[in-house]
Amino acid sequence: MSTGTIKKVAGPLVIASGMRDANMFDVVRVSEQRLIGEIIEIHGDEASIQVYEETSGLGPGEPVESMGVPMSVELGPGLITSIYDGIQRPLDEIMKQSGNLLKRGVEVDSLNKEKKWQFNPVVKVGDEVTEGDIIGTVKETIIIEHKVMVPFGISGTVKEIKDGEYTVTETVAVITTEDGDKEVTMMQRWPVRKGRPYVKKFPPQMPLVTGQRVVDTFFPIAKGGVAAVPGPFGSGKTVIQHQLAKWAEADIVVYIGCGERGNEMTDVLNEFPELKDPKTGESLMERTVLIANTSDMPVAAREASIYTGITIAEYFRDMGYSVALMADSTSRWAEALREMSGRLEEMPGEEGYPAYLGSRLAQFYERAGMVQTLGSQERIGYLSVIGAVSPPGGDISEPVSQATLRIVKVFWGLDSALAYKRHFPAINWLTSYSLYLDDMGKWFDKEVSPEWMEDRQKMMNLLTEEAELDEIVKMVGMDALSAADRLKMEAARSIREDFLHQNSFHEVDTYTSLPKQFLLMKLVLAYYEKANEALKEGASINQLIGLPVREKIGRYKYTDNADIETEYENVMKDLDNEIGHALGKEGN
The missing domain is CATH 2.40.30.20 (Elongation Factor Tu (Ef-tu); domain 3)
Incomplete structure (x- = not known):
């Protein structure tokens, strides 16, 4: 030393x-x-x-x-449900030692070295194993089965394998290698700044279904993809990340509170244990690792926190799980980088950030992906990364936002104007984008409906045309528009209010399955297309705008998943009847 x-x-x-x-x-x-x-x-x-x-x-x-x-993290049973600081010290253990206020120089183990776990072997003596192979499992929580893997760099024959209750530091297997016998425990260490190895990285093939309509239908993120959520103060970045943590199709969630306000982090720490996991009915904490590094904690630990989080996420990815990592927020991480760079007296780049800001962000985001993991058993693991960005004053032309946008493929631009109108999620449909759309489109057309991408494009066109018409309305008023344009404005309003607006506190509306999203999309578009035909046949625009069925279309999103087909048929019948009445014909 x-x-x-x-x-x-x-x-x-x-x-x-x-x-x-x-x-x-x-x-x-x-x-x-x-x-x-x-x-x-x-x-x-x-x-x-x-x-x-x-x-x-x-x-x-x-x-x-x-x-x-x-700087390394300890990986093994006991990670799930834990709450760590930025350098993987368990906050509850620190509290037992030093009370509510963190004392300096506290040394605590990241994993509990005394707790015994039931180790169930899946290999036997004489089996050939290689790095990454699963040698046994541990029931870590009610939901998660922890897979104990052969550490990197060890390959050989199983000489001894145990079965029973052991601590993470006790030997559970002995492997005979070319360099002699190697003892394997349930715990391994990994340096945080080095990505964990894998066999092969694949291009993303399927979406990470989140149940949030504006995300899944308009700007989907791939399983193993990366997304950025930039937005000003109060626009709902943290709530979106909570929604994704709760509902996204991920087996494990790693949530990093990087330099966030203490009260926001307290909300997360209080809410996550109480939130019910919709898939299992258990507490969401049963599949979550939390890293809390608030803005009043030492600034240097903030810089380390995202590396700690992504290394833990990669470890679960290597077991073959789908992992979603939420980093809230990378702007605070970049500020820590800027402060340290200034103290090192390095030449500052744009707005005082170090010249290597872009490469450090890329090193972080590039660790996401869909990979074939190490080991003789072929496993596919997914690591999706969603990073919140908090640009000062909501100005996304600043360096952190711009450097992030050059790396990520999904941009969910939050808009404070939408947030002030109480339209949540406040994702601006005109500025946001997803570069995964072409690849994911084939999946949606195959798995949900061949009309998915076509209908999505129709809705997007209506919203774009509404933005153009809105400029005219602001100048000369609604009366200046033709009947066809007024109908377009109404259809776009229906898309905004009935489809894009989603209530995260409503027990049904908080999550929308893909089939339900598709049927709601069909209803909104059916109103526009049928009303447009009726308009050409001489129906009154005021009558078409005031159809009572429009309220039923708006309320369709509150329909239970079991009843979506029946309710869809009922609303479509009512729509046909009311359009028929508007034309002076009797409905069928």
Whole structure:
């Protein structure tokens, strides 16, 4: 181990001399209080260390000790349901030791080393195994079966395999390799800044179904894809991430509160244990890992938190699970990067952010994907990443938003004007986009209906035309529009209010299955198309706008999933009858 002494302290940055034998990204212990830090720059025998705890009271001459290993996380049974800080210290264990206020220099194990888990082997003595192979399982929660894998770099023959209750540090298997016998425990370590290896990465093939209509129908994200949610204060970024965490088709959720306000993080910590998982009826925490690094916690730990989170997410991906990672928000992470860069006296880039901002963001987002995992048993794992961005003043031309948009393929642009009108989710349909749409379109047409993409495009065209007509209405009033254009405005209003607006607090409307989304889309478009035909045959525009069936179309989204086909038929009959009355004909 390399030891040195503090030469200079500048906030979370500590310069230590005598560190010639240390390496970049080594974990260090600073001062007698043994504060945890990480080497981020080396000049000769001087190392620049970002300290993940409060540095007040430190001074020159105090000792610094390198641990000789990079910043790593402990991976094994016990991760699910845990609440960690940015460097994987369990907050409940810290509270037991030091009370409600975090004390400095607290050393706690990331995983409980005393708890015994029931290990059930799936291999036998004499079996050939390679890195990534599953050798046993542990029932981690009611929902999640934890798969214990052969650590990276170990291949050989199973010499010994155990069955029974063991702690994460006890040997559960012995594998004979070319380099001798290797003992395998249920726990492994992995450096956070290095992506976990896999065999092959595939282009995304299917959507991550979220049950949110504006997302699934208009701007879908792929399973294993990446999305950005930029938006100003109060536009609903956190609520969207909560909705996706609850409803997205993911087996595991990793939620990173990176530099968010303490009260927002408190809401997450209070709500997640109470939220019922719709798929199993259990608490949502039974398949969730939370990383809480609030804005008042040391700034350097904020920089580490997203790497800690994505490494844990990759570990579950390697088991063959579909994992959704929510990072809220990457802007606060970038601010931590900017602060550390300033203290290192690096040449600033745009708006003071370091020149490597774009490459660091890419390193994070590129760890998402649909991959074939290591191991002789072929497994496909998915890691989808949804990052919130909080641009100052809602201006997405700032560097973090722009650097993010160059990397991600889905942009859900939140609009404060929609939020003030109480239209949620406040995703602006004119500025948002999804580059997965062409690939996902084939999946929707095959799995839901051949008319899906065609109908989606019709709705998008109506919304675009409404935006153009709206400019005319603002200048000269609604009366200046032709009857056909007025009908277009009404149809677009129906799309906005009946289809895109979704109530996350309503027990039925909070989630809409794909078949129900398709039928609602058909109803909204059927009204426009049938009313348009009636208009050409001489029906009154005022009569068509005032059809009572329009309220039934609007209320269709509150229909239980079991009744959607019956209700669809009933509303379509009513629509035909009322259009017939508007034309002076008797309905069938």
